[in-house]
Amino acid sequence: MEEVKLHGFWPSPFSQRVIWALKLKGVEYEYIEEDITNKSELLLKYNPVYKKIPVLVHGGKPIVESLVILEYIEETWPHNPLLPTDAYQKAIARFWIQFGTDKPCFRTFFQASGEELEKAAKEILEILKILEEQGLGDKKFFGGDTINLVDIAHGWLPLWFESIEEAVGVKVMESTTLPRLHAWIQNFMEVDVIKENLPDREKVLVHMKKLREKFVANHSN
């Protein structure tokens, strides 16, 4: 079998998604920690367009963009499927994987203050309401009884988004306003592969707080 390497950054939810998928597929890989403040030559060579992690390197060939990597993993190692096989169900899964990814309100929430922050928080709440009501519905996981790529794609909401909420000082995900999502988070974090592959929560919080300080300082300039 050809070598698999993953270039990642420990607090990044995007590289974590790839770790979860590789673990669920039982794929052996070498993890290379990148310092994104001092990007390696190799990273710049593998991802000249965006210069970002994660980068999956399989047999020397790089794949970039976490959602593209997830589909690549699914197609290259098709056992233990993480997407429905039915074309229509797959289209629905892909819809929910992408849902929310292009919304600027998440970034604004992390960076802004005052009215701008309030507005972003409201938008995020609306988005998450749709996600839980129409994406998740009554299911335990987006994937049904077990997690799939949709769960993995939204797996940044616990721990990472929670840390951002704490750093910003505004809570959007309450069990009262988003009960299904709250339940999903509890269930998701109990899944073995997820539970065993999480960065240190305290360290992530410190990281997010540092970023928040920087954003607020720049935003007001």
Added chain:
Amino acid sequence: MAKSDVKVLGAWPSPFVMKPRIALNIKSVEYEFLQEALGSKSELLLKSNPVHKKIPVLIHGDKPVCESLIIVEYIDETWSSAPSILPSDPYDRATARFWAAYVDDKLFPSMKEIFIAEGVEAKKAAIQQLVDGLILLEDAYVKCSKGKPFFGGNEIGYLDIAFGSYLGWLRVTEKFNEVKLLDEDKTPGLAKWADIFCADPAVKDVMPETDKLAEYAKVLAKMRAASK
């Protein structure tokens, strides 16, 4: 398959709507094209895409599929006899998906920037940004096509559709700004590819004429100005 079994909700000027139409043409699948009127959304659209309320929507039987590139993948998987739209090799598929996302996330927004930019300097900067992106795509074209006419090889593929669907608006941008964006110097491969793509039988009836699209753009601009 009866024509009424497959419907596309859309509008003729939309590059997003063009994508599933080209895909269905490639598969020789007959479909009913239901056009949304400018400025209003039909009951059927609101029912079929309650989350985003946007076109295109493919309705197959009674099942709605939303998001243009997701629809293209659905079409490829559902009518799986040749010709294939996505490449068969997972690495090539990843490459095609990467560039398709790049076109949607970076290239199309920089095209819109040119329309919005006010003043000569801002317009020049926006144009340069788009050209820089097109040069990246030229390189991708050379690598993906490997000497054949399309990104997908001998036939139109996923990335041809993802990028080619914007050619109408690209030409309108060229016309309004009196600039050549795809030219024989900077992007020779793409300049040739654009003509071949637009002339392809799967594309030519759904790609709007540049002049018609330019008129439509003027109507849109007036509407935008009126609502300010």
